[in-house]
Amino acid sequence: MEFTPLYILQVIPELLRRLGVTLWLAAATMLFSTLFGALLAWAKLGKSRVLRALANAYTAVLRCTPTLILLFLCYYGLPKAFAPLGVDLNRMSRFCYSLIAFTLLNGALMSEVIRSTYESIDRGQFEAAATVGMTPFQTLRRIILPQGVYIALPNLGTTMITLLKEASLAFTIGLVDLMGQAKLIISLRYGARALETYLALTLIYWALTFLIARLVSRLERAFGAGRFERAREAAP
Amino acid sequence: MLRISHLSKSFGSNQVIKDLSIDIRQGDVTVLLGPSGCGKTTLLRCIDFLERAESGTLSFADGGAVEFATAAKKEIARCRRRFGFVFQNHNLFSNKTALENVTEGLIVARRIPKPEAVAIGREALARVGLANREDYYPNQLSGGQQQRVGIARAIAAKPDVILLDEPTSALDPELTGEVLDVMKALAEDGVTMLAVTHEMTFAQDVAKRIVFMDGGVIIEDSTPRAFFAKPREERARQFLKRLLPNYGEYTI
Numbered sequence: 001m002e003f004t005p006l007y008i009l010q011v012i013p014e015l016l017r018r019l020g021v022t023l024w025l026a027a028a029t030m031l032f033s034t035l036f037g038a039l040l041a042w043a044k045l046g047k048s049r050v051l052r053a054l055a056n057a058y059t060a061v062l063r064c065t066p067t068l069i070l071l072f073l074c075y076y077g078l079p080k081a082f083a084p085l086g087v088d089l090n091r092m093s094r095f096c097y098s099l100i101a102f103t104l105l106n107g108a109l110m111s112e113v114i115r116s117t118y119e120s121i122d123r124g125q126f127e128a129a130a131t132v133g134m135t136p137f138q139t140l141r142r143i144i145l146p147q148g149v150y151i152a153l154p155n156l157g158t159t160m161i162t163l164l165k166e167a168s169l170a171f172t173i174g175l176v177d178l179m180g181q182a183k184l185i186i187s188l189r190y191g192a193r194a195l196e197t198y199l200a201l202t203l204i205y206w207a208l209t210f211l212i213a214r215l216v217s218r219l220e221r222a223f224g225a226g227r228f229e230r231a232r233e234a235a236p
Numbered sequence: 237m238l239r240i241s242h243l244s245k246s247f248g249s250n251q252v253i254k255d256l257s258i259d260i261r262q263g264d265v266t267v268l269l270g271p272s273g274c275g276k277t278t279l280l281r282c283i284d285f286l287e288r289a290e291s292g293t294l295s296f297a298d299g300g301a302v303e304f305a306t307a308a309k310k311e312i313a314r315c316r317r318r319f320g321f322v323f324q325n326h327n328l329f330s331n332k333t334a335l336e337n338v339t340e341g342l343i344v345a346r347r348i349p350k351p352e353a354v355a356i357g358r359e360a361l362a363r364v365g366l367a368n369r370e371d372y373y374p375n376q377l378s379g380g381q382q383q384r385v386g387i388a389r390a391i392a393a394k395p396d397v398i399l400l401d402e403p404t405s406a407l408d409p410e411l412t413g414e415v416l417d418v419m420k421a422l423a424e425d426g427v428t429m430l431a432v433t434h435e436m437t438f439a440q441d442v443a444k445r446i447v448f449m450d451g452g453v454i455i456e457d458s459t460p461r462a463f464f465a466k467p468r469e470e471r472a473r474q475f476l477k478r479l480l481p482n483y484g485e486y487t488i
């Protein structure tokens with residue numbers, strides 16, 4: 001069959017019908033893995049040796065697990081693991097399996113982002129805040145977090161983009177996201193126009209990635225007050 | 237005004253402060269001297285509960301006493317209101333402007349309404365000569381200006397005592413003057429200070445009292461005049477000899 005560039009444009013709207021699934025999966029994964037990552041980072045930075053060792057071991061193991069395999073392990077393994085407890089996971093949606101698998105992996109990555117960010121912030125500011133009477137929680141929220149978000153943003157952006165792309169693997173367990181939709185369209189046409197469809201898909205992912213990068217640099221500007229303005233008139 | 241008695245602090249098996257007692261009198265400028273590693277920083281940090289001492293009491297002339305080892309969060313918070321702390325490397329909040337650095341604690345911890353806190357903050361910045369820098373972020377300020385903001389933050393809430401830990405030793409030599417001038421002006425205003433500094437001119441001209449420490453104990457406590465003329469202790473003499481190269485010459 002002949003290559004038809006026009007078809008690329010025609011198939012885009014059809015693919016976009018599943019954009020929501022891809023975005024929801026990425027967003028929900030990001031949310032849960034940030035929470036999970038914060039918990040792991042807390043364990044890594046804490047005093048308890050056992051918790052520290054557990055969190056570090058978890059991170060190491062998850063980092064060494066290929067995403068696709070982790071996805072299969074969750075999809076086939078979780079129902080088996082929970083069956084003896086009387087929990088039937090066979091009817092859990094593919095979206096949930098994908099969310100769990102990506103959160104398990106991404107949480108490990110996020111915990112490293114959070115830990116390294118926390119450690120990069122000068123402890124002296126914690127002490128200074130204490131001397132003016134601020135509680136640790138107030139310090140965290142008003143001093144440490146704003147600086148941390150700024151420091152972590154480039155890392156967060158990379159993590160988010162990687163996640164968005166890796167999440168396309170979820171089609172392998174039958175989730176119909178952007179990638180799943182592309183597969184479906186192609187198979188409905190008995191394999192015809194596969195190249196055009198994948199090119200259209202590529203364009204969509206490029207656009208999404210571009211938007212995330214833009215968003216991150218916007219946020220960097222917002223949180224970087226006092227760092228971006230360095231260029232302003234130097235004080236004599 | 238306040239008294240620290242029988243303060244002891246160890247790091248592991250290394251006892252850094254040994255049963256140390258000191259009175260701080262209102263309006264006094266006390267300079268704490270001593271060789272490196274003798275525990276000056278640790279003493280200041282224990283007083284403001286940045287380190288937990290194993291024993292010792294902090295008592296105030298207007299009543300009330302707190303055990304360093306067992307003070308609860310609330311007591312610590314109450315004690316900290318009496319102190320301002322100036323750090324060696326200023327420790328300014330890097331995401332806050334000069335003015336916000338000063339007002340943050342007032343608004344968040346003291347719950348002073350914002351307009352009032354801003355007025356207090358402006359006054360504090362004016363006292364350190366930075367009225368025109370209130371909207372600058374720390375990295376837009378010179379080292380000397382940063383440290384002055386640090387001092388403004390410490391004095392803003394009008395604490396009883398300002399604790400200063402080598403406020404000029406992280407600065408380029410040409411920037412120490414402006415910080416010392418601010419400290420001198422505060423001293424003239426009657427602000428009570430306990431300062432660790434190696435600036436001997438400050439110690440000689442501004443201090444009312446010199447406390448010399450070694451090995452975690454105070455071994456000499458006298459006026460600058462008496463101390464610089466002839467310290468009683470050999471260790472203090474050695475110390476001065478190292479800091480003031482021509483020391484022996486003009487004392488005899």
Ligand SMILES: Nc1ncnc2c1ncn2[C@@H]1O[C@H](COP(=O)(O)OP(=O)(O)OP(=O)(O)O)[C@@H](O)[C@H]1O
Nearest residue numbers: 247248250252270271272273274275276277278279
């Ligand atoms: N957090 C800590 N953990 C372990 N040991 C410490 C700690 N802080 C200080 N020390 C030890 O306590 C002793 C006193 O330190 P300190 O910083 O109080 O001395 P200093 O008089 O301020 O010295 P300098 O003039 O060099 O600033 C030193 O032997 C130091 O190694």
Ligand SMILES: [Mg+2]
Nearest residue numbers: 276277278402
């Ligand atoms: Mg010191």
